[in-house]
Amino acid sequence: MFIDEFLKSASVLVCDDPTGSDPAFGQALEAAGISAVTSVSDLVAAQALLRNTCFDLILLDVNSAQSSALDFLAQRQLASTDSPAQPVLVVIHPNATDLRHRALTLGAVDFVERPFDIEALQLRICNALRVCQAQARERHFDEELEVRVQARTTELINATDAMVHRLGRVCEKGDVNAATHIVRVGKMAHLLAKTAGLGAERCFMIERAAPLHDVGMLCVSDDILSKAGRLSDEELAHMRCHAQMGEDLLGNHPSALVQMAASIASNHHERWDGTGYPNGLQGESIPIEGRITAICDVFDALTSKRSYKDPWSVQNAVDYLVAQAGHCFDPSLVAHFVTQLDAVEEILVRYPDTH
Numbered sequence: 001m002f003i004d005e006f007l008k009s010a011s012v013l014v015c016d017d018p019t020g021s022d023p024a025f026g027q028a029l030e031a032a033g034i035s036a037v038t039s040v041s042d043l044v045a046a047q048a049l050l051r052n053t054c055f056d057l058i059l060l061d062v063n064s065a066q067s068s069a070l071d072f073l074a075q076r077q078l079a080s081t082d083s084p085a086q087p088v089l090v091v092i093h094p095n096a097t098d099l100r101h102r103a104l105t106l107g108a109v110d111f112v113e114r115p116f117d118i119e120a121l122q123l124r125i126c127n128a129l130r131v132c133q134a135q136a137r138e139r140h141f142d143e144e145l146e147v148r149v150q151a152r153t154t155e156l157i158n159a160t161d162a163m164v165h166r167l168g169r170v171c172e173k174g175d176v177n178a179a180t181h182i183v184r185v186g187k188m189a190h191l192l193a194k195t196a197g198l199g200a201e202r203c204f205m206i207e208r209a210a211p212l213h214d215v216g217m218l219c220v221s222d223d224i225l226s227k228a229g230r231l232s233d234e235e236l237a238h239m240r241c242h243a244q245m246g247e248d249l250l251g252n253h254p255s256a257l258v259q260m261a262a263s264i265a266s267n268h269h270e271r272w273d274g275t276g277y278p279n280g281l282q283g284e285s286i287p288i289e290g291r292i293t294a295i296c297d298v299f300d301a302l303t304s305k306r307s308y309k310d311p312w313s314v315q316n317a318v319d320y321l322v323a324q325a326g327h328c329f330d331p332s333l334v335a336h337f338v339t340q341l342d343a344v345e346e347i348l349v350r351y352p353d354t355h
């Protein structure tokens with residue numbers, strides 16, 4: 001009874017012997033209880049039909065070793081690397097052992113032999129359908145799982161972005177344009193990292209880590225940060241501590257993103273010629289994320305309005321970067337930055353200051 005119901009609901013495509021359709025096929029399927037049968041005797045027509053119609057099972061007559069039905073199987077096997085193919089049950093003549101092996105090797109799920117044994121045909125069709133239904137359920141489960149994982153990942157990224165953004169704003173104490181400054185620095189850092197050939201994952205991380213470059217400013221007193229005149233040597237030394245404090249604040253965390261943020265906080269004031277702080281690192285001993293952020297942070301600060309200065313033109317800021325290449329900045333990164341001025345200006349336009 002179960003087999004009957006199972007077979008009644010199955011849709012089957014029969015690719016018959018191209019030399020002439022075999023009435024035994026139809027009779028055997030009818031006897032097996034399958035009513036939704038579509039028959040073609042031309043494999044090209046079968047391919048065309050399969051492009052738009054989904055069948056539960058394909059019954060394919062393979063009548064000789066030279067049969068184009070074997071090519072048909074091979075093509076379906078190739079195509080199924082991207083999307084799952086419908087199951088194929090081959091029909092062969094008895095004792096065609098080699099043919100049977102070739103068909104199974106090419107992806108046929110099973111075979112039936114002529115003359116048809118109706119009970120064996122029913123059972124083999126049922127088995128093939130069951131296996132394929134189980135595979136389809138597994139695929140559906142995998143796809144659903146992937147969608148759910150993707151949704152959770154997106155949620156996590158959005159939450160991380162929001163937290164980084166809020167923390168970055170707090171770090172740029174007293175600066176009403178801090179929100180857009182840190183976003184622009186992140187976007188430019190991503191652009192420069194990509195142009196310099198860093199992998200997609202590091203570019204993704206640097207965009208999120210660079211906005212925290214001044215997280216250590218949280219430890220600097222407001223009196224120093226808001227002082228209008230020149231800082232004394234002592235105050236300057238305290239203010240410069242923000243780099244080391246930023247690294248300490250972010251701490252030694254296993255997350256690659258937090259590690260990168262700590263590295264940027266520590267290294268964004270190091271200079272290519274070794275005269276920067278806090279460690280006086282030189283050249284490529286300064287981690288590349290620090291060298292990248294240094295360029296983007298200075299460029300954005302120069303082209304932004306501050307309480308003590310008008311914004312520089314892009315050209316003047318670029319001239320400054322070029323003049324400082326090899327002194328403050330990594331010369332090859334400055335060269336990469338200069339090739340991306342259109343994209344940099346797009347970032348400036350897209351994330352403008354509000355005051």
Ligand SMILES: [Fe+2]
Pocket residue numbers: 213214242268269
């Ligand atoms: Fe800084």
Ligand SMILES: [Fe+2]
Pocket residue numbers: 181213214297
């Ligand atoms: Fe900054």
